[in-house]
Amino acid sequence: MLAILVAVIVVLLFGFIWNKTRSRLTHIPGPNGIPIAGNGLEITSTFKLVTKLHEWMEKYGDIFKINLFGEEIVVVGGILIGEMLVTKGSDFAGRPKIPAWEKLEGNEVHLVLRDYDPKLRFIRKLVHKGLRQYGEGMDKIEVITVTEIAKCLDKIETLNGADFDPFTYIHHAISQVMNTMVTGEAVPDGHPMLNKAIEWDRLDGEISQDPTFLMPAMEFFFTLIRVGKLRYYTDVMDFFIEHWRSYEGTYDKENMRGLYDVIYKAYLESETDEEGVKISYNNVKYLMFELYGAGIITTHKTIYAFFHMMVTHPELQKRIQAQIDDVIGSERTPTTADKHKLPLLEATIHETLRYISHAPFALPHETKRETSLGGFTLPNKTQVWPLISANHHNPEYFKDPMSFNPDRFLENDGSLSPANSRKMLTPFGAGTRNCVGEVFARTRLFLFTASLLQRFTLLQPTEGKLNVLDPKSEDHLKKLPCICPNYKIRAIPR
Numbered sequence: 001m002l003a004i005l006v007a008v009i010v011v012l013l014f015g016f017i018w019n020k021t022r023s024r025l026t027h028i029p030g031p032n033g034i035p036i037a038g039n040g041l042e043i044t045s046t047f048k049l050v051t052k053l054h055e056w057m058e059k060y061g062d063i064f065k066i067n068l069f070g071e072e073i074v075v076v077g078g079i080l081i082g083e084m085l086v087t088k089g090s091d092f093a094g095r096p097k098i099p100a101w102e103k104l105e106g107n108e109v110h111l112v113l114r115d116y117d118p119k120l121r122f123i124r125k126l127v128h129k130g131l132r133q134y135g136e137g138m139d140k141i142e143v144i145t146v147t148e149i150a151k152c153l154d155k156i157e158t159l160n161g162a163d164f165d166p167f168t169y170i171h172h173a174i175s176q177v178m179n180t181m182v183t184g185e186a187v188p189d190g191h192p193m194l195n196k197a198i199e200w201d202r203l204d205g206e207i208s209q210d211p212t213f214l215m216p217a218m219e220f221f222f223t224l225i226r227v228g229k230l231r232y233y234t235d236v237m238d239f240f241i242e243h244w245r246s247y248e249g250t251y252d253k254e255n256m257r258g259l260y261d262v263i264y265k266a267y268l269e270s271e272t273d274e275e276g277v278k279i280s281y282n283n284v285k286y287l288m289f290e291l292y293g294a295g296i297i298t299t300h301k302t303i304y305a306f307f308h309m310m311v312t313h314p315e316l317q318k319r320i321q322a323q324i325d326d327v328i329g330s331e332r333t334p335t336t337a338d339k340h341k342l343p344l345l346e347a348t349i350h351e352t353l354r355y356i357s358h359a360p361f362a363l364p365h366e367t368k369r370e371t372s373l374g375g376f377t378l379p380n381k382t383q384v385w386p387l388i389s390a391n392h393h394n395p396e397y398f399k400d401p402m403s404f405n406p407d408r409f410l411e412n413d414g415s416l417s418p419a420n421s422r423k424m425l426t427p428f429g430a431g432t433r434n435c436v437g438e439v440f441a442r443t444r445l446f447l448f449t450a451s452l453l454q455r456f457t458l459l460q461p462t463e464g465k466l467n468v469l470d471p472k473s474e475d476h477l478k479k480l481p482c483i484c485p486n487y488k489i490r491a492i493p494r
């Protein structure tokens with residue numbers, strides 16, 4: 001008994017000294033942790049992680065550090081986020097290694113979690129080029145998006161106002177826009193790509209409920225517990241990749257069809273940029289998967305929350321519909337040219353992104369050299385998280401932040417407030433590693449929501465009642481990106 005007690009004391013003492021002597025950030029404030037685990041044991045779920053980060057920010061201020069089983073992380077809020085992402089963007093452009101994720105993609109990550117190296121810069125350039133050609137170019141995105149949205153709304157119409165969960169309807173429409181952007185064509189109705197995308201999204205959500213994937217020291221346990229799920233994840237990923245690879249046989253560089261062709265061409269022709277890097281075939285495959293995934297899950301969750309918000313804020317829904325009726329009427333399909341004439345809808349999209357803050361700490365960053373933030377020196381290779389949800393829910397920047405109020409983004413005359421008044425609103429991140437799909441996503445969000453409210457009024461279900469979505473609740477913060485729990489509503493044609 002005594003021997004066990006002594007052993008425990010020795011281990012704890014060793015852990016305490018180990019944590020202290022290894023720490024490179026002793027000069028930065030933060031919650032005390034326990035030996036070895038640091039603050040890791042306080043963070044047993046994604047909900048706890050986000051909630052604790054908010055609590056600690058209130059206690060320690062806009063910069064503090066935590067320790068997750070030996071991994072030290074600096075968490076940043078307030079105006080320091082702008083300094084980190086924009087002013088000193090290249091200092092903070094790296095990504096830390098997330099071993100559990102690297103394994104999934106064959107021991108190399110390709111874009112989203114890739115460190116900031118010459119290949120990453122080249123890949124970002126290629127993706128921007130492809131998205132401009134096949135996603136952001138006004139004509140193309142309109143044709144793709146409007147067709148898929150119309151199909152989705154037609155299906156909703158066949159429900160004749162019955163209670164339904166819009167989850168799958170939105171998912172299929174968003175996936176089809178991505179399918180068209182990647183290969184130049186949507187898949188036929190009922191194609192397995194559509195349901196696989198839902199399965200993958202659910203799986204991704206389940207895996208992200210456990211934040212140990214962010215703790216390299218816990219990788220062994222993380223993967224051990226989920227061997228089956230991770231294997232299935234890889235199977236689904238391979239399924240997508242095989243689908244896109246089937247287009248290689250008909251590749252014709254004189255007739256480029258979508259993003260896959262743009263990236264595949266860069267590989268086939270060994271394109272390089274001024275830094276002289278080339279991409280590998282593995283890059284082509286997994287990069288497409290990353291874009292496909294990032295493009296679906298974030299936009300789907302925003303639109304799913306938007307539906308919910310319209311039902312729980314019927315007066316707001318009426319006001320948006322009145323503006324749509326004035327500007328577009330009921331005959332013509334909404335176009336991107338209408339965007340600036342519908343400031344209330346634009347403000348509501350901003351407010352949805354602010355309110356749900358479904359990427360609470362964006363993605364992890366890492367310093368590329370010794371630098372400083374808020375008066376603290378940060379060594380090279382320090383992991384840093386921008387806690388954007390803390391800004392979005394901070395009353396200093398957004399009055400009464402827990403009320404859903406798009407009018408906060410409007411001027412007295414009803415026009416949209418100028419962009420520079422929304423500096424603290426950064427749902428897509430900012431600067432060197434900002435979201436490459438922002439323009440594409442914003443266009444889809446606008447076209448989807450405008451078309452939806454032009455055709456339907458969304459109402460409470462006949463059975464039960466939706467409560468206002470609470471972005472701080474455990475239900476909402478369970479997974480990353482966050483999503484409200486499934487719900488049912490009615491859609492009545494106007």
Ligand code: HEM
Pocket residue numbers: 085111112113114124290291292294295296298299302359362363364427428429430432433434435436437438440441
């Ligand atoms: C509502 C929709 C979306 C939201 C809220 C969103 C949000 C974000 C955020 C917060 C980041 C991390 C920024 C950082 O590291 O600081 C990010 C990165 C990224 N997003 Fe999005 N995103 C959305 C849609 C899209 C779409 C449609 C695509 C693709 C077509 C996309 C592709 C990416 C990629 C590839 C990155 C990683 C960029 C890099 O690491 O250099 N996202 N996004």
